[in-house]
Amino acid sequence: MQWVAGVGAATERSVAYVGELAEILGNSLRLLFLSPLKRGRMLQRAVHEAMGAGVRALPIVSLITFFVGIIIALQGAYQLQRIGAMQLVPSLVAISITRELGPLVTAIVVIGRSGSAFAAEIGTMRVTEELDALKTMALDPVAFLVVPKFLAMAVMLPCLTIVADLMGVLGGSLFGVIGGGFSFGGYLIATQDALLARDIASGFVKSVVFGITITAVACKEGFSTGAGAEEVGLSTTSAVVVSILLVILIDLVFTVLFYVAKGSA
Amino acid sequence: MTAAEAIVSVSNLRVDYGSREVLHGLTFEVRRGETLVVIGGSGSGKSTMLRTLVGLERPSSGEVRIKGVDITRAGAREMDGIRKRIGLAFQGGALIGSMSLGGNISLPLLEHTTLEPSTIEVMVRIKLEQVGLSGFENYSPSQLSGGMKKRAALARAMALDPEILFFDEPSAGLDPITAAGIDDLILSLKKAYALSMVVVTHELARAFLIADRIILLDRGNIVAMGPVDEVRNSEHPRVRQFLDRIADSAQDDDVDHLRMFTEGIR
Numbered sequence A: 001m002q003w004v005a006g007v008g009a010a011t012e013r014s015v016a017y018v019g020e021l022a023e024i025l026g027n028s029l030r031l032l033f034l035s036p037l038k039r040g041r042m043l044q045r046a047v048h049e050a051m052g053a054g055v056r057a058l059p060i061v062s063l064i065t066f067f068v069g070i071i072i073a074l075q076g077a078y079q080l081q082r083i084g085a086m087q088l089v090p091s092l093v094a095i096s097i098t099r100e101l102g103p104l105v106t107a108i109v110v111i112g113r114s115g116s117a118f119a120a121e122i123g124t125m126r127v128t129e130e131l132d133a134l135k136t137m138a139l140d141p142v143a144f145l146v147v148p149k150f151l152a153m154a155v156m157l158p159c160l161t162i163v164a165d166l167m168g169v170l171g172g173s174l175f176g177v178i179g180g181g182f183s184f185g186g187y188l189i190a191t192q193d194a195l196l197a198r199d200i201a202s203g204f205v206k207s208v209v210f211g212i213t214i215t216a217v218a219c220k221e222g223f224s225t226g227a228g229a230e231e232v233g234l235s236t237t238s239a240v241v242v243s244i245l246l247v248i249l250i251d252l253v254f255t256v257l258f259y260v261a262k263g264s265a
Numbered sequence B: 001m002t003a004a005e006a007i008v009s010v011s012n013l014r015v016d017y018g019s020r021e022v023l024h025g026l027t028f029e030v031r032r033g034e035t036l037v038v039i040g041g042s043g044s045g046k047s048t049m050l051r052t053l054v055g056l057e058r059p060s061s062g063e064v065r066i067k068g069v070d071i072t073r074a075g076a077r078e079m080d081g082i083r084k085r086i087g088l089a090f091q092g093g094a095l096i097g098s099m100s101l102g103g104n105i106s107l108p109l110l111e112h113t114t115l116e117p118s119t120i121e122v123m124v125r126i127k128l129e130q131v132g133l134s135g136f137e138n139y140s141p142s143q144l145s146g147g148m149k150k151r152a153a154l155a156r157a158m159a160l161d162p163e164i165l166f167f168d169e170p171s172a173g174l175d176p177i178t179a180a181g182i183d184d185l186i187l188s189l190k191k192a193y194a195l196s197m198v199v200v201t202h203e204l205a206r207a208f209l210i211a212d213r214i215i216l217l218d219r220g221n222i223v224a225m226g227p228v229d230e231v232r233n234s235e236h237p238r239v240r241q242f243l244d245r246i247a248d249s250a251q252d253d254d255v256d257h258l259r260m261f262t263e264g265i266r
Helices: A002-034 A039-053 A055-083 A086-127 A130-136 A141-179 A184-194 A197-223 A229-264 B046-053 B076-083 B101-112 B117-130 B146-157 B176-192 B204-210 B228-232 B237-243 B254-262
Strands: B006-017 B020-031 B035-040 B061-066 B086-089 B164-168 B196-201 B213-218 B221-227
Touching: A002 A141, A002 A197, A039 A055, A039 A086, A039 A141, A055 A086, A055 A141, A086 A130, A086 A141, A086 A184, A086 A197, A086 A229, A130 A141, A130 B086, A141 A184, A141 A197, A197 A229, B006 B046, B006 B196, B020 B035, B020 B046, B020 B196, B020 B213, B020 B221, B035 B046, B035 B204, B046 B061, B046 B164, B046 B196, B086 B146, B101 B117, B101 B146, B117 B146, B146 B164, B146 B176, B176 B196, B176 B204, B196 B204, B213 B228, B213 B237, B221 B228, B221 B237
Parallel strands: B035 B196, B035 B213, B086 B164, B164 B196
Antiparallel strands: B006 B020, B006 B061, B213 B221
C-alpha cells in the first residue's frame, strides 16, 4: 500500500506547485496595477524583455516552423498520395500548423531560450544576494523583475505564433510547389479556403496561456533556488522540464475543450 | 556622552531558522549620528541581526523600530518608505550584474525620484567620486575588484542620501591597505554627513577605529555593549577571550565538550 501514499504525496506536491504558480501570477497581476514603482520604467523593462524573449527569437522560430511545415507536407503527402488526395496537403498543413504545431513549437523554442534564461537570471540574483539588494532599495523583486517578464511573454508569444503559422504554411508551400504540382498562388488559395478564423484564434489563445505559464514556472524556479552555483543549474533544468510538461498538458486540455465545443455546436 | 535620540531601537529580538534560535532576545539602540559597530565571531548571529534590522529576515518575536516604525509589523508601503531612508552595503557588493556600475547607483534614483536624467548622472558621478571610483561608471560589476565592489555598494547604499547606513563586513576579504582605505572612507562619511551607521565586522582593530559604541555579540547574545574604551577594558571572560584572540576549545568546559559528542546518542 506504500505506493498509494506515494501517489498521494506526489499529488499533494503537484497541487502545491500549481498553487505557487498561481501565487506568483496573482502577485504579479496585483503589482502590475498597485505597485508604487513607476509605470513608465516598468514598461521600459517589459520592452527590453520583449526584445530578448520575442524579437530575438524570431529567426530561430521562423526557421524551425518553416522546416516543420515542409515535414508535415511531406508526411501528409506520403499518406494522401495513396488515396489520390494530394489537393488536401495545403489544408492538412494549414490546420495542423495553426491549431497545434505553431503554438506548440514556438512555446518549446521559447522555453529553451527564455524560460531557462529567466530561471537562471533570478536564481543567480538570489545566490549573489542581488534580490536582497533590490528589496533593501524598496524595489520589490516581483514588481521589478517578474511583472515585465509576464507582460513581455503574454504579448510576444502570440506574436511569435502568428509568424510561426505563416512560416509553417510557407514551408508547406515549398513542398507543394516543388513536389505537389501546385502553383504558389494556388497553394495559398487552398490554404486560405481550408482555414477558419477559429483555427488561428485557438492557437492564439493557447499561446497567451503558454506564455504566462512559462514565465510563472521559470520565475518560481528562479526564486526557489537554494545556495550555490549547482542550484542555479538545477532550477534551470526544472524550469525547462516543468514548463514543457505543463505546456503539453495545457495543450491537451485546450484541444479536448475545442473538440468537445465543436462536437456540441 | 549626551544621550541622543534613538533612531533604531531593538527590543527583545529573537530570530530562528527552523527549530534553531539564532538570536536570543537582543535589546539595544542606535542613536542618531553615531557609529555603532557590532563585532562577533563567525556564527555569532551578527549577519542575521543586520538582515533583520533591514527587514530581510522576519524575527520570531520582539520588535525593531526604525524612526519609530515597527518594521516587523509595517505594511508594504510603510516598509518601502523606511527602506528609502536606509542604505545597506552588502558584504559581497550584491551589485546588479546586468547593469553597469553607473546603472547600479542611478537605479534607486531613477525608480524613486523625479529628478532629470542629467541631474541623476551628475549625482552618480558625485557618489562615485566620494568612494574613490571616479570614471568607473561604465564598468560592469564583474570587472571590479573586491574592494571596488564594496566601495561601489557603499555608493549605491548612499544614492538616496539615507539617514541610516548599514554596512556588512566592510573589510572582510580585503588586503590591509584596501581595508584601511575603506575605514578612512567610513570615517570621512561620518564627518561629512550626520549619518547614523551600523557596521558589522569581525575585525577588532577596525571596530575600535571607527566606532562610537560597540556591541559584542556571542552565540546570539549581547555580551558587552558600550563606548569603545568601556568594551576594550571589560573584564567579561567572553569579551577578554575575543579581544585576546583565544581559541574556543581552550575555554570550553570539559563536560560541555564531551556532551557535544554524546548528545542524542543512546
